[in-house]
Amino acid sequence: MSESIGNWVKRDPNIVPETITWSSEKRVYEWKSSYTKDSAPSDPALEKELFSSESRINSGIHFKSYAEMSVSVKDGPPGLTPIVSFDDAGLDSVVLENVKRMEFPEPTPIQRNALPILMQNYDLMACAQTGSGKTAAFLVPTISKLVSKIFKGQLATIRRRPGQAAWKATPLVLIILPTRELAIQIFEEARRFTYMTPLRPVVIYGGAESRVQKEQIQKGCDILVATPGRLKDMVERGIVSLARVRVAILDEADRMLDMGFEPQIRQIMMSSDLARDEGRQTLMFSATFPRDIQTLAREFLKEDFCRLRVGRIGGTTSLIKQNIIHVEDYEKKETIFNTLLDYPPSRTLIFVETKRTADALDDFLYNKKFPTCSIHGDRDQRERELALRAFKEGKSPILIATAVASRGLDIKDVMHVINYDLSNDIDEYVHRIGRTARAGNPGTATSFYNSNNIPLAPTLTKLLLECKQEVPDFLQSYISPNVTFETDDFYDEEAEPAGYGANAGTGDDPGSTWGNQADSGWGSNQTQGPANDGW
Numbered sequence: 001m002s003e004s005i006g007n008w009v010k011r012d013p014n015i016v017p018e019t020i021t022w023s024s025e026k027r028v029y030e031w032k033s034s035y036t037k038d039s040a041p042s043d044p045a046l047e048k049e050l051f052s053s054e055s056r057i058n059s060g061i062h063f064k065s066y067a068e069m070s071v072s073v074k075d076g077p078p079g080l081t082p083i084v085s086f087d088d089a090g091l092d093s094v095v096l097e098n099v100k101r102m103e104f105p106e107p108t109p110i111q112r113n114a115l116p117i118l119m120q121n122y123d124l125m126a127c128a129q130t131g132s133g134k135t136a137a138f139l140v141p142t143i144s145k146l147v148s149k150i151f152k153g154q155l156a157t158i159r160r161r162p163g164q165a166a167w168k169a170t171p172l173v174l175i176i177l178p179t180r181e182l183a184i185q186i187f188e189e190a191r192r193f194t195y196m197t198p199l200r201p202v203v204i205y206g207g208a209e210s211r212v213q214k215e216q217i218q219k220g221c222d223i224l225v226a227t228p229g230r231l232k233d234m235v236e237r238g239i240v241s242l243a244r245v246r247v248a249i250l251d252e253a254d255r256m257l258d259m260g261f262e263p264q265i266r267q268i269m270m271s272s273d274l275a276r277d278e279g280r281q282t283l284m285f286s287a288t289f290p291r292d293i294q295t296l297a298r299e300f301l302k303e304d305f306c307r308l309r310v311g312r313i314g315g316t317t318s319l320i321k322q323n324i325i326h327v328e329d330y331e332k333k334e335t336i337f338n339t340l341l342d343y344p345p346s347r348t349l350i351f352v353e354t355k356r357t358a359d360a361l362d363d364f365l366y367n368k369k370f371p372t373c374s375i376h377g378d379r380d381q382r383e384r385e386l387a388l389r390a391f392k393e394g395k396s397p398i399l400i401a402t403a404v405a406s407r408g409l410d411i412k413d414v415m416h417v418i419n420y421d422l423s424n425d426i427d428e429y430v431h432r433i434g435r436t437a438r439a440g441n442p443g444t445a446t447s448f449y450n451s452n453n454i455p456l457a458p459t460l461t462k463l464l465l466e467c468k469q470e471v472p473d474f475l476q477s478y479i480s481p482n483v484t485f486e487t488d489d490f491y492d493e494e495a496e497p498a499g500y501g502a503n504a505g506t507g508d509d510p511g512s513t514w515g516n517q518a519d520s521g522w523g524s525n526q527t528q529g530p531a532n533d534g535w
């Protein structure tokens with residue numbers, strides 16, 4: 001009997017090694033105090049690991065289409081001129097060199113506009129489509145500004161002296177994210193842009209050994225990438241002080257501030273420990289921004305914060321071919337089996353609603369000889385890291401996931417996203433399908449729709465029309481005769497309340513995943529904060 005099915009190749013059996021190197025232990029450029037900007041040596045092995053084209057997404061054939069998106073900037077610097085090339089952005093030459101190593105052909109619209117805004121120290125709330133380069137939009141200017149100051153002797157990085165007992169790390173940049181996987185990914189990106197600079201990035205997240213993360217922090221921590229629970233823990237244990245933070249960044253800010261995380265974020269952002277002088281910059285980025293969350297977010301920003309929007313808030317990219325097919329629950333297994341065989345084997349991400357379904361579907365497909373693995377919040381962190389690595393490395397090119405993987409993950413060559421269970425939250429749908437078609441590459445999203453998804457039908461139909469996608473027969477009745485594709489802007493207090501999509505993701509919707517709490521990274525030793533709902 002064949003070990004594989006269709007054209008799929010059998011799963012690599014070596015996905016579970018004896019020991020695991022935590023992602024937080026990955027090597028960063030080690031700057032020595034004797035180095036200067038001109039004398040710092042390169043590290044060829046690290047450079048290869050960080051910048052080789054296998055390790056990152058190459059921009060795709062549709063990259064130029066980003067330029068067609070409408071851009072709106074409110075309350076930004078007077079006379080703002082978007083950059084045309086990274087060379088115009090006034091970046092420190094070492095950071096610019098790292099951008100060049102990434103082989104970005106040109107800045108994306110969010111980068112064109114965010115770079116000059118952030119170089120001028122504005123607080124910012126920014127929204128742009130999935131996969132359009134928001135991470136570099138906040139990391140590059142932030143790292144460049146600090147590196148320039150350090151090279152000019154205007155700012156110091158503080159390190160623990162050998163044998164020094166009472167020492168707290170004092171990061172200059174704090175980046176908070178809703179999930180462990182996302183924190184690891186942003187750390188990876190920070191490793192790239194800080195290459196050959198004195199800034200040392202560190203990542204901390206729940207589920208992995210605190211001791212290992214503490215050791216990394218104690219080697220020096222200038223950029224701290226963290227999930228909220230582990231951050232609070234490290235601050236409370238006196239390992240980290242936020243007193244020197246110059247730039248605080250909330251990525252996936254809407255998720256961070258939704259019902260599950262608001263208290264923790266409020267506690268961190270409002271804590272007396274966090275530097276609150278006028279010099280601190282606060283940035284929020286996401287592809288979606290429900291209006292009630294925008295209102296909340298304002299509390300953390302300076303009064304004159306800038307709003308930057310590319311395309312419609314909550315919109316998606318037309319680079320994704322969206323198929324919606326009618327599948328009753330009892331037909332789903334047969335349909336997924338056939339769907340996987342209908343497409344050429346390629347990296348495929350399958351979203352399900354519950355951990356139970358994730359396990360059951362993984363067993364079903366694995367027994368049918370498909371090369372699957374799965375990730376959800378009941379898996380321990382070791383299993384989660386191994387599953388994601390096996391998927392990224394192609395050892396297990398079909399990954400079954402709960403919403404823990406819906407946001408932000410940037411994985412090369414994900415050609416197909418399948419919503420085995422559709423979420424009834426349009427923002428969640430946008431984030432999930434956004435795992436494909438990144439950086440101008442094409443991709444397909446197939447969603448199994450049935451009567452359980454009626455609450456999603458109106459917004460989904462409108463999204464399909466907006467992206468010029470085929471509307472299936474069973475959704476035709478949801479096409480409004482007066483449909484308009486208004487560009488939803490950031491909420492303006494004086495403007496009309498709630499329009500299209502305004503309620504998306506508020507948790508009001510009974511089927512919404514927003515009522516759940518994402519995997520905060522609250523370690524198992526946490527006694528405070530949201531119970532991990534098991535994402």
Ligand SMILES: Nc1ncnc2c1ncn2[C@@H]1O[C@H](COP(=O)(O)OP(=O)(O)OP(=O)(O)O)[C@@H](O)[C@H]1O
Nearest residue numbers: 057059104106108130131132133134135408410439
């Ligand atoms: N200017 C650029 N040119 C080419 N590729 C780019 C550019 N900027 C970023 N990228 C690449 O595009 C991919 C997507 O970027 P990123 O992960 O920042 O997207 P995002 O907007 O944060 O998406 P999401 O909302 O899903 O988190 C990354 O692999 C990144 O390296």
